[in-house]
Amino acid sequence: MPSTTTSPSPESLEYTPEVARATAHLFERVRGAVPEVEWAVHAPYIHRIEELKRERNAVILAHNYQTPEIFYGVSDFRGDSLGLAQEGARTDAEVIVLCGVHFMAETAKILSPEKTVLIPDLRAGCSLAESITGEDVRQMRRRYPDAPVVTYVNTSADVKAESDVCCTSSNAVQVVESLGTDRVIFLPDEYLAKYVATQTDVEIIDWKGHCEVHERFTPEEVRGYREAAPDLVVLAHPECPPDVLEEADYVGSTSGMAQYVKERQPANVAMITECSMSDNVAAENPDVNFIRPCNLCPHMKRITLPKILRSLERMEHAVEVELEIAKRARRAVERMLEVGRGSGG
Numbered sequence: 001m002p003s004t005t006t007s008p009s010p011e012s013l014e015y016t017p018e019v020a021r022a023t024a025h026l027f028e029r030v031r032g033a034v035p036e037v038e039w040a041v042h043a044p045y046i047h048r049i050e051e052l053k054r055e056r057n058a059v060i061l062a063h064n065y066q067t068p069e070i071f072y073g074v075s076d077f078r079g080d081s082l083g084l085a086q087e088g089a090r091t092d093a094e095v096i097v098l099c100g101v102h103f104m105a106e107t108a109k110i111l112s113p114e115k116t117v118l119i120p121d122l123r124a125g126c127s128l129a130e131s132i133t134g135e136d137v138r139q140m141r142r143r144y145p146d147a148p149v150v151t152y153v154n155t156s157a158d159v160k161a162e163s164d165v166c167c168t169s170s171n172a173v174q175v176v177e178s179l180g181t182d183r184v185i186f187l188p189d190e191y192l193a194k195y196v197a198t199q200t201d202v203e204i205i206d207w208k209g210h211c212e213v214h215e216r217f218t219p220e221e222v223r224g225y226r227e228a229a230p231d232l233v234v235l236a237h238p239e240c241p242p243d244v245l246e247e248a249d250y251v252g253s254t255s256g257m258a259q260y261v262k263e264r265q266p267a268n269v270a271m272i273t274e275c276s277m278s279d280n281v282a283a284e285n286p287d288v289n290f291i292r293p294c295n296l297c298p299h300m301k302r303i304t305l306p307k308i309l310r311s312l313e314r315m316e317h318a319v320e321v322e323l324e325i326a327k328r329a330r331r332a333v334e335r336m337l338e339v340g341r342g343s344g345g
């Protein structure tokens with residue numbers, strides 16, 4: 001692991017003309033989402049993080065829910081859970097800084113045990129990952145011995161290790177159907193499981209885990225937005241409750257939603273998901289009007305530029321997964337990657 005460095009002097013975090021010049025192209029991308037006065041605060045961090053990335057041979061992977069100054073300012077790769085897992089496995093960098101939540105960093109470590117995987121704040125958790133343990137999975141297996149276990153990546157390494165295969169919101173249907181069985185145990189997101197059940201003939205046995213962000217949306221809310229803009233195109237994440245998904249024109253992963261907007265350029269769009277999605281997608285689609293219903297993911301928002309800088313300076317917080325658990329969890333994640341990116345769910 002590269003050695004740690006001392007903190008930069010306060011002067012090196014000033015918004016100097018050199019920093020302004022070096023970051024001007026990045027500001028152009030986020031101008032609509034980040035006011036100029038705020039950029040003066042972010043830019044020195046971005047500049048210093050870029051230097052440290054080179055010194056450390058590090059890459060930054062950012063989930064679609066990261067704020068624009070992180071998403072466009074410092075990340076080398078941006079995407080949904082599946083994209084981040086694939087890129088984590090592909091990169092030649094020695095160090096991965098995962099700007100997302102803990103299960104994403106753990107997945108990167110599972111796939112690349114030889115790399116240093118850092119998460120800028122260890123408290124960046126996930127309500128779905130907390131809803132289930134490895135022992136719960138073993139119990140489900142005892143109850144339904146004929147059904148293989150498909151586990152959403154929003155889980156701990158422990159839970160993945162007890163599973164046959166993982167999935168994300170972008171390949172869930174494809175993964176379920178790849179098993180060739182009449183029924184599967186699908187853990188832990190009840191609403192994603194229910195959505196998958198509408199897309200396949202395979203019987204889905206679910207668990208009562210929920211995303212604390214998406215479960216708060218309501219169908220009344222969506223109908224209200226449609227009244228304000230009758231041509232509104234509604235895109236929703238499959239972690240939303242079924243009655244919300246019924247109101248949507250498209251259901252898909254975070255990257256699926258971004259792709260939809262890029263390709264179809266709807267006049268008015270609402271993304272029923274976390275707040276930063278609309279900011280990030282709007283920055284690349286200036287002709288699309290975004291109605292912005294959103295619920296904030298407090299875990300994703302624990303990641304900030306100062307914490308990313310500190311993470312690279314001190315090489316903290318390194319994510320570790322116990323060897324035997326990692327080996328079993330890797331089998332489930334790699335099996336998912338072999339199935340590949342799907343279209344539904």
Ligand code: 13P
Pocket residue numbers: 064079080081082154168169170211237239252253254255
């Ligand atoms: P995606 O895989 O669609 O990016 O979803 C991850 C997530 O945590 C959504 O809440």
Ligand code: SF4
Pocket residue numbers: 101125126127128129154211212213214239274297298299300
């Ligand atoms: Fe977990 Fe929901 Fe946050 Fe995604 S949005 S990380 S599922 S709590």
